[in-house]
Amino acid sequence: MKSTAIVLASRPTGAPGPENFRTEEIEIEAPLDGEVSLRVLYLSLDPYMRGRMSDAKSYAEPVPVGGVMEGETVCEVMQSKNPGFKEGDIVRAMTGWRTHANMDARRVKQVNTYGAPASTALGVLGMPGFTAYGGMKVIGQPKSGETVVVAAASGPVGSLVGQLAMRVGARAVGIAGGRDKCDYVKNELGFDAVVDHRSPDFASELAGLCPKGIDVYFENVGGHVWDAVLPLLNLYARVPVCGLIAQYNGPVIGEQDRLPATVSAILRRSLLLRGFINTEFVPTHYEAFQQELGPLVASGEIKYREDVVDGLENAPEAFIGMLRGSNFGKLLVRVS
């Protein structure tokens, strides 16, 4: 049997382009004892993958040049050599960008979405959702009456950050790019307010929407949103830092050094900044996340949006577009 796979052809400098990817056919053998043979249904495309394309020191090993692009998928079990799985089971696994794979069953998880579509296991009920949940539970800790600001608010992390904030009685202010996304955040997700980061008056509009300052800023975009947020952060504000999409494509050279102003604000307003990768909180919070959010997603109380691209061959283009913000909702590739 063969698997189609997309491999890293070369490391990008700056924004990745199609030339950094290459399609290959890989021979798949029969699964060994303890393995499951998987057919990929959905591939999740996420900003962290940009980091894996670089060899900068990071929390995770880079993808080797010539290696299959890393990624999480929802799959159907075609053949199982492990008693914990049977043919037809729907599972999630880090198969990477490919159509088929054999995986050690210990690295495969049964999908339980409480009746929501299986694809949500890659979005609102998967790692993006858990990033929002863990960052808010452990670091952000919003309280009733506080103001929570999140960028990429129409995306899989940001949309849940805001909804979790509102569920504890905090005010959710979203930042999104363009009329459609802003309308969705305000009208569909029900955020208290939304501001378009492309507006020429973005900083003053954000300030106007946060009359009592900002208590939690969920940092998942990086770039110049920070400059507008920093002056608004209240005493003891918390800043979970989980992604910096604007920086994945290389450092921004500014006109001046913005570090002193940031560190000075950290001191003067007793701010908390804490970077995290969702895996840190899996042992302590993943179970509660699934039990708490699964039923809410299945019932429609928690809303989510998916942006589904058809065909693995279109994954590179979709990924490149995502880094520019062209997707609208959790970006998935329907593989088969």
Added chain:
Amino acid sequence: MKSTAIVLASRPTGAPGPENFRTEEIEIEAPLDGEVSLRVLYLSLDPYMRGRMSDAKSYAEPVPVGGVMEGETVCEVMQSKNPGFKEGDIVRAMTGWRTHANMDARRVKQVNTYGAPASTALGVLGMPGFTAYGGMKVIGQPKSGETVVVAAASGPVGSLVGQLAMRVGARAVGIAGGRDKCDYVKNELGFDAVVDHRSPDFASELAGLCPKGIDVYFENVGGHVWDAVLPLLNLYARVPVCGLIAQYNGPVIGEQDRLPATVSAILRRSLLLRGFINTEFVPTHYEAFQQELGPLVASGEIKYREDVVDGLENAPEAFIGMLRGSNFGKLLVRVS
């Protein structure tokens, strides 16, 4: 009765100079009911006072132009109109830079140094010591075998940070300026290692002294020490931020924007940065601080050093020098 006082003559731009201060004579009336009349023995000079000279938004109100410079002192009670205090009591109070003051007794604290000199109530057993203690207990949380780095290691905060680190079995690496201070940190305080930040090879020397990276960096100086520390911070490193002496004199304009590299490191290595003012932890930790450290200071197990200047009239010059790092130990003014 008259009090001599030093007032803020004008707000400095950049480093303060003698022209920003003025000496005045203030008439002191007899204490009212509930007040105590105090004779100042020691005035503490601390970097935070530079912040109070500016009107930038901060955690505390600025000193008004023409107002007495803010500061904590150890005093003798000359007359008491409050049953909690009697003549001859040694107390600490925020009298400011002056020789005498009447204070509401509710704003005055009895000094208990467990037998150590009363001046330690402004240093190792006072707010500087508590800054080290609170920052390490709540934020730094060093563990046995970890590496703790602190700058201004010969100063009242840094010297205790290192000693507290060693008491839990962590490795203490100090940063200090000049041979004398470095010798003191290594030989008298017993730090595991020390590096001179004036050395042309400072960054590589620091790296060499931290072969297992840095787990806690106690940030109390700001400026370019950060550039040397940042690449060495380990996964889950903690950075209590309690002072930025190098930034109090205005922002440093760099050749490029250092913020992206810092935020990227926060993300990639799950760093914690947390600004704090020691008063935040007073309700929860001050009692334990006094009980735990008082006897250790009195017995000499915890070491400290004071740099005592004679005469209130010399306070401005001593303060200006401190901002350049010319003091060696906790800077105090012996007022009477």
